[in-house]
Amino acid sequence: MPRTLTAAMVALVTGMNATAGDRTYDPFLHYDRAMNVLLVWGGTSMAAGVPMVLNDDPWVKRIGTQNILWGGINAGIGVAAKALNRRNRVSMGRNDRINSFRRSMVINGLLDAGYIGTGIALAVLAKNERLKATGVGFIIQGSFLLGFDWANYGLTFR
Template sequence: MNSIGQYLITIGAFLLGNIATAQRVTSANTLYDFSHQRIRHQKTLGLTLGGYALANIAAGSIMAGQTTGEARYFHRMNIYWNLVNLGIAGAGLLGSRNVKPGDETLAQAVRRHETMKQVLLVNAGLDVAYVLGGAYLQERGQSRPDKREQLEGYGKSIMLQGGFLLAFDLVNYFIFKNRGDKQEIKLLSAGPMGVGLAMPIR
């Protein structure tokens, strides 16, 4: 082989090596960003839900002592409901505290992203059930004069809390989907020399 042929082979190998190295670095950076964005969003979810819960507990505690009848039951249920919300928010924040974006593989990052979307959708379905349950309690209060104030107060509170959670879960689902899915597709399609993977994304 002449010197020109050897030179061209050497240059070609050098360029291909640089392209592959650059692709690996770009993919690693994109994976880090993808994981970091999800973890940060999960922390924001916990802080938002926790703040909402604390505000409801504080307001409910004050108002329950200053009102009577149906309104008192309404504020009491707000307290009970948001004690649960506070626990959920705290557990979520604790769970995300030890997760580091640089420690995730592509498979782990994709699985956790998809799981988060599924959890939000399941929660949204439960939220609809809460709203319907609250409406049922209100209706039930009409046929139970002895329990009317309690049932209607509790029913209104559950409808309010369920409605908030429904909006909260759906908004965050679409944020995860619209922002995260684009990164996920890029990561899955960024294989060596443009050879990628394809998978269905809900």
């Protein structure tokens, strides 16, 4: 069952039934498709945030604000990373792309853990309800990003 789940994740993110150990695995395509997922997450976060900021509940409004801000940042990162990946396809070898991808996923995963930790601290320790809600927004976004980065890191080893 775990192998089937992994194969489904590989197919979803990379669009192919290949792994990093397989010579048909294209790390540039994997990276590009991963950034597509990040773009969709960013757009979905922003779209979900708009009606939330129009809500009268201050908690919902604050979480919606976080969705819009994080969504914009994630979409911007996705666009820039796709452009950089196109340039790197010409100047970077396959193994260098795999190693660079892995390194960026590790660094991003550490940052994601920091976002989640900050969110937990705000949600639990803040005296201000707006800050508590902001913390929940951090937890939501950081949790998705952590799962995204770990999954993509793991997919480069299969």
